Amino acid sequence: MADLHTADTIGKTALPADMKNALQKAYQAFANRSNFCGVDIGYRWRHGQRTKDICLRLHVQRKLPIDALLPSQVLPTHVDGIALDVIEAAYQPSLEPGAARRSTARQPFTMGGLSCGRSGEGAGTIGLVVIDKTTGKPGILSNWHVLAGPRARCNDPIMQVEERNDEFDPRNHIANLKRWMLDRSGDAALAELLPDQPWLPLQFGGFDSISSTRSAELGELLNKTSHSPNSAQARVDGRGLYRLQYETRPGMLEYRDIEGLNLVYDDDVPVDSGRVSFAGDSGSAWVSTTSGDAVALQIGGEIGGQITSSKATGRNKQAVIACEIEPIFEKLKLRLASFEDLLIQNSQSAVFTHHQKAQATFSHNADEATPSPLWPHPQHWADSSTPQPQQIARLERHETSTFGAQIVPMVRILPNGRLPAADLSSSRSRRYNIGHEIWQNRLYPALLDYDPNFQGVFLDEAIAQRISAADDRNIHAFLSRLINGSARFDGIGLKQVLASDFRGATSYFQICDRIEQLLPRF
Incomplete structure (x- = not known):
């Protein structure tokens, strides 16, 4: 019988079918326990270091010594011949409160990685700019708990939040909520961009364009695109089901088990304070560092992700929970937005609103007679953030x-x-x-x-x-x-x-x- 599966290197690793069967049995056996926080297939950790051994892992709120447990509470060492390890970690979705939000410059174009949210309910992150396959219209993809939440109604206004003030500011209104999901497949929502809201099919920070999506593989390295000052890299440390607590209705908290990824940063990738997740990162897209494909959408992080002495013999690095992109795209009927979509929207025959015409000035040289009808170059977009002196005169x-x-x-x-x-x-x-x-x-x-x-x-x-x-x-x-x-x-x-x-x-x-x-x- 199998004991441990060993990866040749800490890199992309295919999961054997017998492990997937063992994962389902472990979930059925342990999910009803009060301290259950998840079960996955991932790397075994020893003395704070990731090993090459792949095993079943049970995530619990707190690890207790055997003498503090009843006989019925003692965990087996194997499930269907697959070694079982225990990780002390609990996870929660998180929004950035308005009082703690970093005050940043207003950005004229909506892109993946910028902050977003509902008025007065905290802020998360735009994961990707997408196209609604049912209507052909552009929209933004983020988490259910960022765009929808327990008070969601169709067509609720969604803000591109850049200020500390949580009051409704109509200048920040960029989209209207359309569809959402909070189930085993993921935590996600779609908001349709307003007809005159300028957007770019790029990710904030590096101006990267994402052209495809796919499933993640155990061990691969991913990059987070976020408005957070320390965009981080992390490795896919596990795949399975993770339990997070949500306010599903006003004043009512419920646990939901969501299929997804467990991401942990590598020692060779510096991260401030040993953390890859901060309040407001919910909804961030995680992208393959090698192929540039979008593979996951962050939904939460580890509670109290600091290194503690109690984890000295196990994993001592903060983890992030993310749900995979492809099931979300399939269920919400989405595809990635592209420059071709932008060309169609901004074609010569398109009818421009006043707002679009005003933003078009960012896309042409001041010496040109007429603004370009195409998208603005990212450099023009960056330059537009710099305050320019204005000469105000009282005209006839x-x-x-x-x-x-x-x-x-x-x-x-x-x-x-x-x-x-x-x-x-x-x-x-x-x-x-x-x-x-x-x-x-x-x-x-x-x-x-x-x-x-x-x-x-x-x-x-x-x-x-x-x-x-x-x-x-x-x-x-x-x-x-x-x-x-x-x-x-x-x-x-x-x-x-x-x-x-x-x-x-x-x-x-x-x-x-x-x-x-x-x-x-x-």
Whole structure:
């Protein structure tokens, strides 16, 4: 009978059929134990070093001495003739809380490896940019617990999160949730990119393009693509089933056993603090270092992944749990996005939105007369992150044009279609002129032209009740672009307004008051 299978080298290793059968028997025998955290086929560890021996491995929350166990709790040394080893390790999915998030520059293009999440519910990572095979539309792939979670509904907004603030910022809204899965095959979700959201079929950091997916092999080396400052390499240390705890419904925690990979870093690959996983890495894609194929999607990490004395005779390195890409692609009906998909979307016959036209400036040389309709070169994308000084001048309105809005209103629609009340007095007062001439005839119709959901906004209502942004200056910039680009303000002698004109204004009435002050006095 077999004792141990030995790999010639620590590299790609095929799994014998008898081991796979033993894995299923071990799962059926031990999965009902309270301290069970997983069972897999992987390398045996001795004195903190990975050996070439391949065995069954039972993962438990805590290893106890034999004299502390009941006879029925003592584990066998073999299952179907395959040696059984025990690893002390527990795993959990993790999101990066808003308070701990690293504040980074806003990126104009959605790519794999950037942070993402639901408003107010922490952040994870975009694994890959994909194409929905049912619709042909581009989207982002990440974890269920990153994009969906216990409160998920179809079409929920998904953010590309780059700020510490967890409040909803419509400028970060890049996609809408479409489909998800949380079962034995994996923890994953698809969000469809907004029609005018710029994207690239690349991975953040190295601008690598992934052209294919495949199953992982035991022992191969993988590279993580993530917004984390220490993108790491790790080796496939095991393959099996791993138990993680999820909040599956609001306030309800459940354990789920998920098929996947156990990844552990190698001694010859330096990693800060001996860790390959940090909060916010959930959803990261793991890619083969040799072929460049995407093989796995990270779903969690080892709880308390620091080296401890209790592991001195076993594995003393932090592990990561990842589910394999191919079952996810099959179940969610996805394929990898490519530059060909980008060419089709940005073809000469494509109809561009204002947002897309604005982002197209990153793809051409300043000396060119017309922006290229193709994708931007990554170097242009990188250069665009550098703040550029702007010379702001107050122009005549005949130089205005429809603006490319970079903010979307967050509106609450009133239930019975009430029209806005201007609270006007019967006298011909200055307030009446502001409310009637500027508000009812100018600003309110301009807001409705931009988005019909502004119906029902009141003159004295606080702007922040309808439009949310991280800073008031962003709201004022939005309103200045709206006013400068709207024909509703033509013919009254108003020159182009600046965002600074509205500094300190917090209500629509105050915005109208500032506009009235900028009108010429005859």
